Amino acid sequence: MAPNDSVETNGGTRGAAAGRRKAARYIVPVAVAGVAAATIGLVPALASTGDPDLPEITAQQLIEKIAASDTQQLSGTVKISADLGIPSLGGLAGSFAPGGSQGDTGSAKGDSTADPQTKMTELASGTHTLRVAADGPDKQRVSILENAAEYSLIHNGDQVWAYDSRTNQAYHATEDRSGKEAGHSTPAPEGVPTTPKALAEQVLKAAGPTTSVTVDGTAQVAGRDAYKLLIKPKQSGSTIGSVTVAVDAKSGVPLKFTLLPSSGGKAAVDAGFTKVDFAKPAASSFTFTPPKGAEVTEADDAKAQPKTDGAGGLGMFPGAEGLGAGDQGAKDTKVIGEGWNAIAEIRTPGGTGLPTKASDDVPAEAQQFLDSLGDKVSGKFGSGTVFKTRLVNALMTDDGKVYVGAVTPDALVKAADNAA
Amino acid sequence: MSQAEAGIVGAGTARNPLWTFGILRSELATTLRRWRTLALLGVLAAVPVLIGIAVKIETNHGSSPGPGGGGGGPAFLSQVTNNGLFLVFAALAVTLPVFLPMAVGVVAGDSIAGEANAGTLRYLLVAPAGRTRLLLTKYASVLTFCLVATLVVALSALAVGALLFPVGEVTTISGTRIGFGEGLLRAGLIAVVVAASLIGFAAIGLFISTLTSSGIAAMAATVGMLITVQIVDTIPQLSGIHPYLFPHYWMSYADLLRDPVYWDEAVKNLGLQGLYAVVFGSAAWARFTAKDITA
Known part of the structure; x- marks a missing residue:
């Protein structure tokens, strides 16, 4: 021994x-x-090698399956990784908007950190683990798991609660519309066309000229067999390479969403279940009473706020709106091109672009810093600055026009040239 | 020496199984009765008292819920004023990164090297226990100290929390409510998980302790190792190796306060601690059983 x-x-x-x-x-x-x-x-x-063997189906059948899905109850863990190539979003937002988006920077003016709007922007960069639970259209909850803290958004009937355990602050709204917006990551199907088949046909028809929709094999997601629906732009010039949606073969619930940029590299957005359970979640997870001493912010003007939150959330996934990118509806906004290559032309009133607006508040160094973020370009339209991220590029001309789209910078310059 | 060895093995077959507990008991008694150990435990018990009084004074002056209002400071601090039970979690969050492992590092680093330093190691080996058994006993007593130290923090925090703040239904960090009894249960579970988080570090301390005959050097090296690894754990450029560092999942005990409990990270933590225990425990065994004992 x-x-x-x-x-x-x-x-x-x-x-x-x-x-x-x-x-x-x-x-x-x-x-x-x-x-x-x-x-x-x-x-x-x-x-990860064993892709499940599933009977072959067409894209239309798969979309029908998604639409026909009547899954109302589920709970699970979702992992979201976003790499949009935005240069240190948190730092920027924090420095230009004091007491703004980052909960950590401290809320100076009684600005609640439990406000959903401020939290959702955090999801736009980095990797986050979320827990979702849904029980019918009236009860949903989403929580973002943080280090030794959690941010929960709970919708139960006409009550919407948000609770930030780190700061012990709560946010309350009584309105059911906002709740539906809040629960947008739960796949409750909203059937506008009457039958799944009609919807599938409609989707494919709308996608037809600009988009290829195919079934691209199978995969295992969260321990379940899933079909992969591959959506790809037919046109060139888009920054979006492809969108893959993994759909549960049994229930038709989308389990994973991956957005690859055309420039290659790792996924710009990768959101998927790591665990999913289709049993009824415990009723207690949808009840919330603010704990003693919690600071509750009542959302009297919540009518507008959660709506912008929803839009902001969608805005992070330009691919999701890519098909209908023209619905901005603002007076000074014009849409050039169609499908994936749609470019929004925004005429800023009084020629105040973003950097000029910032320069009112921030010193010249910050202006320089802003300039260093963009590349100077010139063309028939004059000259301007291109701001690049991995998905969305923007061209800001010196005469105050902004061209934004999920397209390459060259396409933006071309659009500006044509418009000039 | 080898004849004596054979004699020991022969005697081992007829040995009373409680005999091992005999060494363990004497080992525990010597470890826990030391003034140094008692002083360490005293410091650990004082931490929750300090936090509790500080939060109490702060809330008495201003009506706002403490300095944690902005989300700064240690985890759970903002909830302490509303529920004394949260002082347990806050105190563990404060002591886990530094105080607890430091105390464990002192005890673990001293375990073998301290005996060698004091010249008592050879007498321990004269006892018919064998080196492996002695090492296991030492490790077991270090682990017991981990548990005792954590429980001291938790119980002190519970007492202070109940004394200074209201207790009652607990709001989990997911926003749901659980009864006070279940809250206490979770607090106990968390204390055990926190103690288990120190298993890997205790094994490292034991290994370092077998390398040297100087108790001080072993303690310093163990604590230095802790600080180094924790610094590495904060450097974003090294994020690739972070999941393999022993303190990386330490704060995962907070996941036990979610509803339903989120086990993923806590399980990873325990697995990692087990791995560290096996690797460094066997390294300590390789070193200690082959070492020349000169003191």
Whole structure:
């Protein structure tokens, strides 16, 4: 058990052998560490190889399946990774709007950190783990899991509560419309066309000229067999490479959403269930009473706010609106092009573009910093600055016009040239 | 020496199984009765008292719910004024990064090296226990200290919290409510999980302790290791290795306060601690059983 031979008392050869035996003991920890490393490296690789065998279906059948899905109850864990290529969104927002979007920067003017609007912008960068639960159209909850804290958005009937456990602040609204907006990540189907088949046909017809919709094999998502629906722009010039939606083969519930930029690299948006359960969630998860001492912000003007929140949430996924990008409806906004290559032309009143507006409040250094974010371009239209992210690019001309779209900077310049 | 060894093994077959507990008991008694250990536990017990009084004074002056209103400060601090039970979680959040592992580092680093330093290690080995058994006993007593230290923090915090603040139904961080009894249950579970979070670090301390005959050097190296790893854990450029660092999932105990409980990270934490325990425990075994004991 415990050889206590002292090297000194032994002869030279026996000493060498004992030394080797001593060294051999270290094989144990090294082997354990090696096996652990190999397991960590190999298990995910082995686990992900087996794509399930499912009967082949067409894209139309798959869309019908999604539309026909009557899943009302589910709960699960969602992982969202967003890499939109926005340069340090949090820092920017924090420095230009004091007491603004970041909860950590501290709320100076009684600005509740539990306000849904401020929280949703955080999802636009980095990786977040969410928990969702839904029980029919009246009860939903979404919570963002944070370090030793959680942000929950609870919709129950006409009550909407948001609770930030880090700051112990709550946000309350009584209105059912906002609740539906709040629960937009729960896949409650809203059937506008009367039958799933009609909807599927309509979707495919609308997508027809600009978009290819195909079924691209199968995958395992959250331990369930799923079909992958691949949506790709037919036109070139879009920054969106493809959108993949993994749809549960049994229930037709979309389980995973991946948006790849055309520039390659890792997914710009990757949101999917890591765990999903179609059983009825506990009723207690939809009830909320603000804890003693919690600071409650009543949303008297909530009518507007949650709506902008919803729009903001969608705005993060330009691909989702790509088909109907023209619904901005503002007077000074014009849409050039169609489908994925739609470019919004915004005429800012009085020629105040974003950087100029910022320069009213911020010193020249900040203006310089803003300039360094964009690239100067010039063309027939004059000159301007292009701001680039991985998905959405914007061209701000010096005469105060802004061209925004999920297209390459070249396409923006071309559009500006044509408009000039 | 080898004859004596054979004698020990022969005697081992007829040995009373309670015998191992005999060494463990004497080991525990020596560890826990030390003035140094008692002082460490005293410091740990004082932390919740300090936090509790500070929060109480702060809330008495201003009506706003404490300094945590802006979301700064340690986790759970903003809820302490409304429910004393949260002082347990806040105190654990404060002590887990530094105080608790430091105390464990002192005890673990001293476990073998301290005996060698004091010249008592050879007498321990004279007892017919064998080195492996002695090492296991030392590790078990360090782990017991982890649990005792965590419980001291938790109980002190519970007492102070109940004394200074109202207690009652607990609002989980998911916003749902659980009864006070279940809250207490979760607090106990959290204390155990926090103690278990220190398993890996205790094994590292034990390994370092077998490397040297200087108790101070072993303690300093163990605590230095802790600080280094925690700094590495905060450098974003090294995020690739973060999931393999032993303190990375320490704060996952807070997931037990979600409703329903979110186990993913806590399980990862325990797995990681187990892995560290096996790797560094066996390294300590390899070193200790092959080492020349000169003191």
